[in-house]
Amino acid sequence: MTMRDTDRALVQAATAVAKLRCRSDNHTVAAAARTVDGRVFTGVNVYHFTGGPCAEVVAVGAAATQGAGELETIVAVGDRGRGVIPPCGRCRQVLLDYFPSIRVIVGPADALRAVPVAELLPTEYVWADHQIDAGVGIPAPREGTAG
Numbered sequence: 706m707t708m709r710d711t712d713r714a715l716v717q718a719a720t721a722v723a724k725l726r727c728r729s730d731n732h733t734v735a736a737a738a739r740t741v742d743g744r745v746f747t748g749v750n751v752y753h754f755t756g757g758p759c760a761e762v763v764a765v766g767a768a769a770t771q772g773a774g775e776l777e778t779i780v781a782v783g784d785r786g787r788g789v790i791p792p793c794g795r796c797r798q799v800l801l802d803y804f805p806s807i808r809v810i811v812g813p814a815d816a817l818r819a820v821p822v823a824e825l826l827p828t829e830y831v832w833a834d835h836q837i838d839a840g841v842g843i844p845a846p847r848e849g850t851a852g
């Protein structure tokens with residue numbers, strides 16, 4: 706898929722945050738996400754050995770904090786001039802479950818492209834399907850039991 710002007714602007718936004726905010730081992734990747742109505746939200750990873758979130762997840766949370774709706778496109782950029790980096794497996798799953806039609810910008814600097822997240826996760830596991838199939842969800846409280 707070809708890059709739109711708004712995609713290039715999103716890469717620039719993530720690159721700017723990476724340069725400005727990723728200056729320690731705690732924060733090494735910046736992400737920028739755009740909503741369908743054109744708002745852009747950014748975030749940096751929160752590295753911690755207990756499993757701190759990736760920049761993409763932080764950007765998703767920042768967007769949710771501001772009441773953003775559907776995210777249309779997302780990109781992550783590494784510190785120290787590493788450029789665009791692809792999302793890890795966990796982020797691919799999160800993005801697919803939250804925004805099934807989101808586009809993810811990947812590829813080398815001279816050949817960036819925006820691809821549907823499903824393309825990055827072939828034969829994907831669909832969490833929502835599992836929820837329906839298994840009949841799980843918020844369990845109904847049982848009478849006479851605590852918690």
Ligand SMILES: [Zn+2]
Pocket residue numbers: 759760761792793794795796797
């Ligand atoms: Zn990740």
